[in-house]
Amino acid sequence: MNYIPVTDKEKQEMLAKIGVKTSDELFSSIPKSARIKDLNISAGISEQALIRLLEDKSKKNSSLKDFLNFRGAGIYEHFIPTLVEEITSRSEFSTAYTPYQPEASQGTLQSIFEYQSMIAEITGMDVANASMYDGASATAEAAMLSLRSSGRRKLIISGLLHPEYQQVLRTYLQGTDVDIEVIQQVDGITSLSKLKNFVNNECASVIIQSPNFFGSIEDLDEIRKLTTEHGALLIQVLNPLSLGILKTPGEIGCDIAVGEGQVLGSATGFGGFTFGFFAAKKALAWKIPGRIVGQTIDTKNRRGFVLTLQAREQHIKREKATSNICTNAALNALSGCVYLSGWGPHGLKELAGLNIRKSHYAYDKISKVKGFEPAFKNQLFFNEFVLRTKKNIDEIEKNLLSENIIGPFALKGFYPELSDCLLFCVTETKTKEDIDKLVAILGK
Amino acid sequence: MEKILIELSQEGQIGYSVPENDMGETDISKILPQKYMRATIPKLPQVSEPDLRRHFTKLSQLNYSLTTNFYPLGSCTMKYNPPVNEKIANLPGLRYLHPYQPENTVQGMLEILYELQDVFCQITGMDNMTLQPSAGAQGEFTGLLLIRAYFKSKNERRNKIIVPDSAHGTNPASAKIAGFEILPLHSEPDGHIDPAKLKEILTDDVAALMLTAPNTLGVFEKDILILTDMMHKNGSLLYYDGANLNALMGHARPGDLGFDIIHINLHKTFSTPHGGGGPGAGPVGVKKALEPFLPKPVINKNKNVYSFIYDRPKSIGKVRSFYGNIPVLIKAYCYIKALGREGLKKVSEQAVINANYLLAILKEKLPAPAGDRCMHEFILSGKPLNKCGVKTLDVAKRLLDYGYYAPTIYFPLIIEEAIMIEPTETESKSTLDEFARVLINILEEAQNTPDLLKNAPQNTPVSRLNEVEAARKPILRW
Numbered sequence: 001m002n003y004i005p006v007t008d009k010e011k012q013e014m015l016a017k018i019g020v021k022t023s024d025e026l027f028s029s030i031p032k033s034a035r036i037k038d039l040n041i042s043a044g045i046s047e048q049a050l051i052r053l054l055e056d057k058s059k060k061n062s063s064l065k066d067f068l069n070f071r072g073a074g075i076y077e078h079f080i081p082t083l084v085e086e087i088t089s090r091s092e093f094s095t096a097y098t099p100y101q102p103e104a105s106q107g108t109l110q111s112i113f114e115y116q117s118m119i120a121e122i123t124g125m126d127v128a129n130a131s132m133y134d135g136a137s138a139t140a141e142a143a144m145l146s147l148r149s150s151g152r153r154k155l156i157i158s159g160l161l162h163p164e165y166q167q168v169l170r171t172y173l174q175g176t177d178v179d180i181e182v183i184q185q186v187d188g189i190t191s192l193s194k195l196k197n198f199v200n201n202e203c204a205s206v207i208i209q210s211p212n213f214f215g216s217i218e219d220l221d222e223i224r225k226l227t228t229e230h231g232a233l234l235i236q237v238l239n240p241l242s243l244g245i246l247k248t249p250g251e252i253g254c255d256i257a258v259g260e261g262q263v264l265g266s267a268t269g270f271g272g273f274t275f276g277f278f279a280a281k282k283a284l285a286w287k288i289p290g291r292i293v294g295q296t297i298d299t300k301n302r303r304g305f306v307l308t309l310q311a312r313e314q315h316i317k318r319e320k321a322t323s324n325i326c327t328n329a330a331l332n333a334l335s336g337c338v339y340l341s342g343w344g345p346h347g348l349k350e351l352a353g354l355n356i357r358k359s360h361y362a363y364d365k366i367s368k369v370k371g372f373e374p375a376f377k378n379q380l381f382f383n384e385f386v387l388r389t390k391k392n393i394d395e396i397e398k399n400l401l402s403e404n405i406i407g408p409f410a411l412k413g414f415y416p417e418l419s420d421c422l423l424f425c426v427t428e429t430k431t432k433e434d435i436d437k438l439v440a441i442l443g444k
Numbered sequence: 445m446e447k448i449l450i451e452l453s454q455e456g457q458i459g460y461s462v463p464e465n466d467m468g469e470t471d472i473s474k475i476l477p478q479k480y481m482r483a484t485i486p487k488l489p490q491v492s493e494p495d496l497r498r499h500f501t502k503l504s505q506l507n508y509s510l511t512t513n514f515y516p517l518g519s520c521t522m523k524y525n526p527p528v529n530e531k532i533a534n535l536p537g538l539r540y541l542h543p544y545q546p547e548n549t550v551q552g553m554l555e556i557l558y559e560l561q562d563v564f565c566q567i568t569g570m571d572n573m574t575l576q577p578s579a580g581a582q583g584e585f586t587g588l589l590l591i592r593a594y595f596k597s598k599n600e601r602r603n604k605i606i607v608p609d610s611a612h613g614t615n616p617a618s619a620k621i622a623g624f625e626i627l628p629l630h631s632e633p634d635g636h637i638d639p640a641k642l643k644e645i646l647t648d649d650v651a652a653l654m655l656t657a658p659n660t661l662g663v664f665e666k667d668i669l670i671l672t673d674m675m676h677k678n679g680s681l682l683y684y685d686g687a688n689l690n691a692l693m694g695h696a697r698p699g700d701l702g703f704d705i706i707h708i709n710l711h712k713t714f715s716t717p718h719g720g721g722g723p724g725a726g727p728v729g730v731k732k733a734l735e736p737f738l739p740k741p742v743i744n745k746n747k748n749v750y751s752f753i754y755d756r757p758k759s760i761g762k763v764r765s766f767y768g769n770i771p772v773l774i775k776a777y778c779y780i781k782a783l784g785r786e787g788l789k790k791v792s793e794q795a796v797i798n799a800n801y802l803l804a805i806l807k808e809k810l811p812a813p814a815g816d817r818c819m820h821e822f823i824l825s826g827k828p829l830n831k832c833g834v835k836t837l838d839v840a841k842r843l844l845d846y847g848y849y850a851p852t853i854y855f856p857l858i859i860e861e862a863i864m865i866e867p868t869e870t871e872s873k874s875t876l877d878e879f880a881r882v883l884i885n886i887l888e889e890a891q892n893t894p895d896l897l898k899n900a901p902q903n904t905p906v907s908r909l910n911e912v913e914a915a916r917k918p919i920l921r922w
Contacts (some may be wrong), residue, residue, distance in 0.1 A: 003705045003715070004526045004794050005872035011794075014801040014873060022666040025816065026796045027695050029664040034700045035702045037769025039693070041566050047528050054778060058537030060552030067538045074765060075543050081460040081495060087500040091717075095525045097517060098721040100852075102911070103904040104844045106445070107507035107721035111500070114449050117921035127920045130721065133578035136765040137714070144621070171739070171761035174589055175623020216478050245472060247482050260765070270553055271543030272770025274578075275723070285918065291721065296914035299899070302445060304906040307910035314581070314617035315855070319626045324617035327579035327709075327726075331719025338500060341449055342459025344490040350462045353667075357467040360475055380476060406545050432466040442921040 001044055026356070027159045062069040064268060066404060068434055072384050072425025073409040074162050076263045078241070079429055084265040084338045094331055102306040109305035112293040112330065117338035122243045122340070122348070123257040124250020125279035131333035132325060135260030136165040138276025139207065139237050140172035141289045141323055146205035146233045147178060148322070149287050154179045154203045158190040160212035161237060163414040188216040188376035192223070199226050209237035214423065215384025216259060220229050220252045240264055240277060242382045244352025256280045265339030266332055275336065276331035286312060289323030351428055355383035358435065359426040363441045366424065372442065375421045384425045386411065393422065396442070403441050445905060446502045449489040450922045457490040502555055506905045508849045513876055518821045518852040518864030519612070519660055521690050521712035529715070529775035543766040547751050554750035557767070560777045567788065568706050569699020570729030574738045575768040576712025580687060581614040581708030582763060583726025585740060588622035589760045590705060590730060591652050591681055592593055593737040597758065602651035602680070606642070609904045610635055610661060610856045615654045617686060624651065631858060635661030635814045639670045646678050656685040657698065658819035660856045662799065672702030681705065689713045690868070691796055691820035704731045725772040739763050752918035794869035795820040798876060802867055803881045813859050821866035823859050834890040836861040838897035842889065845903040846882045
């Protein structure tokens, strides 16, 4: 099939107007030696055959609709209100381009303005951008901002920053001569005493995730004091849903707050429905990467919205831009916008509360199962926690799978020293009955 | 105009129903110490579901989009987005997968990604691919890091990247953050690169030349093979900015032209929606010599069993979390499967015909500085209008009044009062005829009633917006 609405007759008329006999003449500037006759790929198929083909492939996967899932580790299964997908699937949003002509793009622009406002509100920060690719790239961009604005060449990151974010951060900084110091954990949180040894006046920023990769809530007040003393920025990486209850980066005094927005109304999508949020203090507004929407007025004094502070961006500043980001993740951020709009402050609080209640119920129950025990003393957590087990981890996974359960995430891949530890995630999507089922099978 | 959400807010309203609490009403402060809890209440809107639905539906109606209007946006390639691809990307077996679920439960997904890499290699003439980069710009950045890693492995110190002044702004910005020094290359008035000028700046510390082909003036580099040869003889590499691949599919492959690295902007060539600014996807392809440096993990196929391989000692690492913008990748896969070899070839042919057809009509009215033939897009200059006191910007705004999105304007920077038009292959002859008629009509208005242009747009939800004021006194939130 194809999507070309030009008939053969029209094509001939068009060629005549152009003044060529065949379309081939239009490709004559490409060297003959490099021209190909055909692509070595399969022939096209009908829409019916396409749907059938992909349905068959999709059936080779087991989706979370077939399984009970207790795995998080960076991508989380949450309830998605129907309206969220109803709105984001509206083609007037999904098939629009970057709003370069604001007068014809007020829908996208206003929704981004609303998104920016809500991200600023939940994080307690002054400004937010229009989104980035994912939590990892947002973290890397935050680190680069701190290096750029301070002129310093040293970064301190928590070893409990999501391991993939750590990898992405290192990739982003490959072209620079920046030193990255990783602070190891003690009892599931970033070691404050080790941190103290490394924070000094050469340090551009300290990057801490809280709740961290193990699910633990970090005590950021002490760390804030430390960074202030040494003129370093404090960057918090966080789960925005946890802010329904947890202390905000604004209240802590962080300079930048970033993280993964998938939890705000996007499906797990094999890790593909991501968007990074990026919020900062006012003083950094001109240094923020990516797109920003601002409010303004039209010639008749009516309110409207435009892309603004564009003098930071690559299409104007080229190699002097704050970042190379061009495309962002506007549609995924729109999910976040519709999601936050519907929950409001009270719904968000209740939802966060449900995550805490359910995960703590699971923690208490599984801790009492023979062969399982808490990995850390007094772990404070939101919706993920770590347990140590004497049982064979591969066996546990196999047993759970045979009961249609995707169980906890084994830490051994990222943290070999914790090869007997499992990271469990329980969100509002799990009922008491679901959790009891998990507990029963783990006890077998 | 629609109110903003916070103005619709009514204390006590909520849009969605909170799931049941079957855990009992424990006081959360008994679970978590008070010092970890937020003290402030965020000023989020409190709006009912019916009102929310109307709000966002109204907002959607304030948008131009591909399903509502013609989008002749040069270098952005806004082609039709088939809904069947959306439907497929939403299949539960593709949508509700966890990135860390066991590999044996996601074989269908890995198969799709593996095959997609393969067809991209066939289309571009590359040897291997990564699907990880989340946008064209991230693809560029990835490609540049691959170039760094390649020369590092050969113990060569090459820290310069040549970027023509006609290139997209992302090229120099990506090269800069990848740690390179940028050597700008001045293109000729018609957009071509003069090999003699390249020779002047080509030193032995040049790592690569970044080229967009066809370039941003819609012209294919006539000396491409000379340029390739010069770069390779110098030990340097050639980077292909795939923004304009839509013009080449099935006719020529960047790999056969001598390019070593390429990124593809999937929404441009492979019809994936762009969502008002994203998400996108920017897969990167490489020739064999650069393959060991590709981001990890790579997908392996062994006797029809697919797996991720992480043990890649020379890899540059990861450029994003997990594996890529999966829904975007699935949509591109569907598009390629549906069109197949003859369909893709036809796409490029028709895209080039459509652009040349419009150019043939419009060059009679406005100068075409890059010549009167083009590939998939072309440039006009609005310079002659200046004598009526009208700028290219005014023409763009007036087009909005007639129900068209505006072409790309003031880009590339090297053309005065540039108007850059890319119709794509999915517009009919009658749409093009009508668009040309309207544009010519606007040019007449410029002569006779220039104020109509200067005060445009008037038929849009808002009239011309004050962008200067927005930047001078930024209001970035409610």
